[in-house]
Amino acid sequence: MVSKDEKLNRIKNDIFEKIEEYYKVKGEKSFIPGKDRILYAGAVFDEKEVISMVDSILKGWFGLGAKAREFNDLFSNYLGVFKTVLVNSGSSANLLALSSLCSKKIKKPIKKGSEVITPAVTFPTTFNPILQTDLKPVLVDVDIATYNCNVEQLKEAVTSKTSAIMLPHTLGNPNDMDTVMDIVEDYDLYLIEDNCDSLGSEFDGKKTGSFGVLSTYSFYPAHHITMGEGGAIAISKKDMQLYRTIRSLRDWGRDCWCEGDELSPNGACKKRFDWEINGIKYDHRYIYSHIGYNLKPTEIMTAMCLEQFKRINKFTRKRRENFQYLYNNLKKYEEYLILPVHHKKANPSWFAFPITVKNDAGFSREDITSFLEKKGIMTRLIFAGDITKQPAYKDISFRISGPKKNAENIMTNAFFIGVYPGLDMPRLKYINGIFNDFFKEVK
Ligand SMILES: Cc1ncc(COP(=O)(O)O)c(C=O)c1O
Known part of the structure; x- marks a missing residue:
């Protein structure tokens, strides 16, 4: 006689197999340039996470x-x-x-x-x-x-x-x-x-x-x-x-x-x-x-x-590789853009790729971000920018230590694009191509 526990285990394994099959059929989402949006970030997961959650349920x-x-x-x-x-x-x-x-x-x-x-x-x-x-x-x-x-x-x-x-x-x-x-x-x-x-x-x-x-x-x-x-x-x-x-x-x-x-x-x-x-x-x-x-x-x-x-080391590697791939292309536009810099002892696991448009670039942040957005590449600002300028904080008394020149510059001219592990080679190549198109128009 099959015990109740054995029966339940069998059903559970069937459910897990179905979840695996679901993700196998779903596969990786292919990329249609110009049609699909390129996110700045997103969850990268498959059947393993879903099985783990269902197991808990x-x-x-x-x-x-x-x-x-x-x-x-x-x-x-x-x-x-x-x-x-x-x-x-x-x-x-x-x-x-x-x-x-x-x-x-x-x-x-x-x-x-x-x-x-x-x-x-x-x-x-x-x-x-x-x-x-x-x-x-x-x-x-x-x-x-x-x-x-x-x-x-x-x-x-x-x-x-x-x-x-x-x-x-x-x-x-x-x-x-x-x-x-x-x-x-x-x-x-x-x-x-x-x-x-x-x-x-x-x-x-x-x-x-x-x-x-x-x-x-x-x-x-x-x-x-x-x-x-x-x-x-x-x-x-x-x-x-x-x-x-x-x-x-x-x-x-x-x-x-x-x-x-x-x-x-x-x-x-x-x-x-x-x-x-x-x-x-x-x-x-x-x-x-x-x-x-x-x-x-x-x-x-x-x-x-x-x-x-369990994926952290793979994710970290991919974030660094994606950052470097974008950096290698954007380097030729340093006349216009301030690219991110890190301390010589630092090894960042980048959340995103920040860019500041130089004051004398001849175009504004909005010019470049709206170009990218129209081509399906998501952009974001550096969070609140200078927090003292946000409406919620207008009545807060801050002690401000020294000038906030760069904070203002960042609020006016900086933005970021993604480097998350969901960006594969076709998407990365597309991003580089769109930046190249933008600078062809600017020059
Ligand atoms: C630096 C930093 N701190 C805190 C938070 C808040 O995290 P959560 O959205 O999980 O509340 C964020 C959110 O993106 C963040 O970027």
Whole structure:
């Protein structure tokens, strides 16, 4: 007699085989030049991610579970950090990073009202947590071809009120981490690396995201790996208080730090029901030591991310190759365009290919981006540009350290195109051809 479990396994395998067949028939999407749009980014996945997600659905455990544990360990090993905590977006990771460093539960909490230095050209939710945690933003200019913080201004911006630096590695390009770490150590500051756009990038052979006390990741489809929406926060050095604080703030503010997932639903400590508050016996999982959030992703999302992460080295290689292929062609237009530059110790895993149109180019950013867009090549701007110029921030008081000349230039003249692993040779050749056509018209 075939047991129920055997029957279920057989059906499950049939489903998985059908999914495989679906993706085999679907195959790679061929490219019709001039008809198909070339995205600036997108999820690259196949039956493996879908089977992993369906497997989680059939299992019926939707909260974080075994796959999340596996991902956290693999990801921490890859970065060379102490712990990783999954969240539901890169924005949530940034909010958790600053919120946890302000918590009274950690050894040296950031004082309310102290200053956090960050670049003027930024993504809104890299910047917003500074305001959301009642800290004061201090803006520094960026360098034109790296799009990263100007390190001289960064150093000059430090005062006795400075507590932290919120540092994105813009579009995958690592900051000058020798100088940044000198500043962090000299002035005893917290460094948070917004590594949302730079998973796989390295500085001096060390992964970005492993320098700061905390680093953050986005797994939105435009990023290096994806789980639909989602993200993570990594803690670089062993610090159980900080780890528990991050978990607590992510999970409604609860005090209990046991995983409490499918592997140990009643907690691993076996003391869950032995706690009390104000003389009342109370379940540890319902004791709240922070005013928290719920920023958790689901196990189904994690199932996708786990499979995506197995591809990270291939993705990183392809991003670098695509960047180089586009660079080799665009180099001949340096009379008109400022091409991206990286520090000599940096090995970026590019998120995208940034370009700034020179002031004396004889054409505007809109001329070139509308030409590219009309030919089906997606372009994007460098996020918010100079954040002080965005309508949401018109009433915010910033301390601005030095002139923001480059921030203004970038907001006016810069844009980016994609380098993501979904760009194959026919698409890359098409992009180069369209740039060549544009410059034939300009010359
Ligand atoms: C540098 C940076 N930080 C944070 C985020 C926010 O990530 P998410 O969209 O996952 O909230 C993004 C989004 O693209 C980003 O580019």
